[in-house]
């Protein structure tokens with residue numbers, strides 16, 4: 050059977066060997082395409098690795114416990130909560146009454162026979178080498194098995210008696226103190242010895258010290274209040290371990306009846322059906338999860354940025370392909386003499402883009418993986434949290450790789466069409482065909498540039514849409530590209546007074562307008578545009594603030 | 606050169622009775638080609654008639670600028686005539702479109718130029734396979750027939766060599782193999798020996814001759830009388846017109862006479 054793709058096989062073969070024969074030019078284009086691919090694949094990998102699975106998230110939030118129970122501070126009135134414990138509201142309607150206030154009897158909310166570990170934190174100003182540092186003071190028996198996973202010990206050990214504390218590595222870094230140093234808080238004479246350093250896997254950059262329960266916050270609070278200063282604003286939550294199937298949804302609902310909010314591992318791993326969630330069954334409940342409109346806008350913005358980046362690369366790499374096609378003219382002429390149609394010539398030049406795009410995809414993603422792997426500690430530091438796991442998503446990397454292939458192909462389109470328009474004879478003899486510079490092109494370019502600038506200005510001033518701004522920029526840029534040959538010609542006419550070598554260079558540019566790259570693109574960076582997805586989400590009457598680690602939440 | 610020759614033997618029509626019973630592979634009728642216009646007008650061809658039959662090798666000779674290359678490019682459809690007809694395997698190629706012309710070049714017409722005939726990115730076998738691959742034949746099939754063609758010509762050992770790993774003579778022989786691969790049986794050779802020493806040139810022409818004896822039709826442009834001696838017929842061009850046409854037997858004596866005269 051005869052098939053069109055057989056001729057593509059031949060075209061790709063020629064392109065592949067040519068890319069190998071002219072390594073210098075190939076690697077230049079390859080680098081241009083591979084570099085952004087490297088960046089994007091590394092970013093994908095980093096973000097995906099930083100994204101935690103539910104199990105990993107639960108380990109960071111709950112340690113080895115089954116649940117964390119916290120008091121929303123509404124006087125213990127019954128509440129309804131969402132399965133993840135992020136949203137809750139009182140069962141009763143308090144619209145026309147004063148909001149309940151005060152703490153709940155949290156112990157009543159614990160299931161019978163549960164093991165409890167109190168987790169308290171407040172804040173104070175600690176004396177460091179560089180002055181006072183406002184620091185989270187955390188009180189928890191870190192040696193309790195339930196606390197396993199909440200923090201990772203670095204040097205030394207966790208405190209095991211009064212007067213000892215451990216500090217986060219970040220705190221040690223910012224404070225200039227080290228394991229073994231003594232430390233005091235403003236307003237309290239007691240000295241604490243730092244016996245160890247640790248990190249919070251989800252918040253590497255937090256400044257925090259850890260003391261045994263009752264040894265730091267209470268005395269400090271008392272001393273501060275005695276001086277008439279604001280106290281430590283300490284609040285507690287409770288890590289709970291139960292026997293059996295963990296802290297079930299039914300147990301959560303019972304705790305809710307006592308006014309407590311629960312984050313449960315068992316519930317997070319197997320959330321109850323909506324019909325079993327009283328909060329979701331209420332008429333006055335609505336889900337303020339990210340709206341689809343915001344999501345669409347985000348996708349459009351990402352698409353626009355990627356599109357613009359590809360356009361820039363194409364404009365830079367295009368001339369390299371044009372030079373390649375010019376250099377291999379005789380070869381293309383021979384293909385023509387042997388029956389190569391225009392589409393075959395196009396296929397060969399396009400295959401050049403395909404081959405380099407493919408190589409760039411492989412090199413870019415491989416280097417992206419490698420770099421992320423090697424630089425993992427640095428990236429984790431930068432992100433401020435430890436990766437859950439090294440999360441390679443083959444499909445996403447494939448998509449990113451496809452972008453490289455597409456970029457290569459797009460960059461080769463114009464050179465391919467130009468090369469295929471040459472007559473076989475002109476290619477073979479190296480004669481230049483009679484080439485009139487197009488009269489339409491500069492006019493189109495001028496119009497496109499003007500229109501593009503207008504659209505961009507309109508988009509930036511009158512609307513919020515990044516898509517309009519970016520689209521306008523792209524249009525103006527393409528317009529300038531279309532204008533380039535005319536501009537180069539114009540400069541050529543003005544170049545008579547130049548000294549010899551620039552005059553020759555200019556004449557060369559004028560005679561080879563196709564490969565002369567466009568001037569540096571006009572840039573209206575997309576991030577200048579006001580972005581819709583940064584606008585604050587609609588306010589809710591319910592607390593949907595992300596839970597602080599220790600669960601002090603307030604209702605507006 | 607040609608003007609010194611005696612214009613005696615103007616009877617080629619009579620000589621090819623046996624061949625004329627067959628269809629010519631290539632038929633040029635009243636071919637003219639004018640390059641440029643106005644002051645720079647050049648009449649490269651003025652009313653050329655020529656037929657080439659299967660099994661026949663025709664040499665075209667003439668001074669530089671006499672229109673030999675122009676004749677070949679038009680015969681192969683790389684250039685179009687100002688007037689006249691070019692019939693290849695029964696098809697008037699001056700009337701067909703660009704695509705059909707390319708297809709015709711893939712299937713019917715092979716070129717051999719003076720040098721750099723082979724695509725540097727492809728091995729000998731791949732070069733020979735290319736026209737058929739472009740025609741949509743699978744790479745494997747095309748390669749099999751290409752290797753077979755090479756072996757038939759005693760060039761089997763060249764199959765996997767790239768052009769820059771072959772001598773000039775080897776390259777030209779591979780080019781001849783490519784010109785006649787598949788169904789192609791018209792080879793247009795423009796000074797195929799021009800870049801070779803005479804011994805290598807002889808071996809290249811021997812191959813061309815052998816292919817024509819096997820049924821192909823060929824036009825050979827050359828400056829060298831000793832190479833023209835491989836042809837069945839010699840056509841002399843001067844200023845775009847055929848000034849003489851001789852049979853090989855006569856050409857031999859003519860050429861030796863000419864050599865004696867010099």
Ligand SMILES: Nc1ncnc2c1ncn2[C@@H]1O[C@H](COP(=O)(O)OP(=O)(O)OP(=O)(O)O)[C@@H](O)[C@H]1O
Nearest residue numbers: 640641647648649668669670671672673674675676
């Ligand atoms: N593209 C062209 N434009 C203008 N004139 C041309 C072109 N091609 C050929 N000519 C002219 O046509 C005439 C015939 O040229 P051609 O190349 O056919 O000669 P030739 O017999 O092959 O010469 P040589 O033996 O030097 O190769 C010459 O006068 C040449 O200058």
Ligand SMILES: [Mg+2]
Nearest residue numbers: 673674675795
């Ligand atoms: Mg010539």
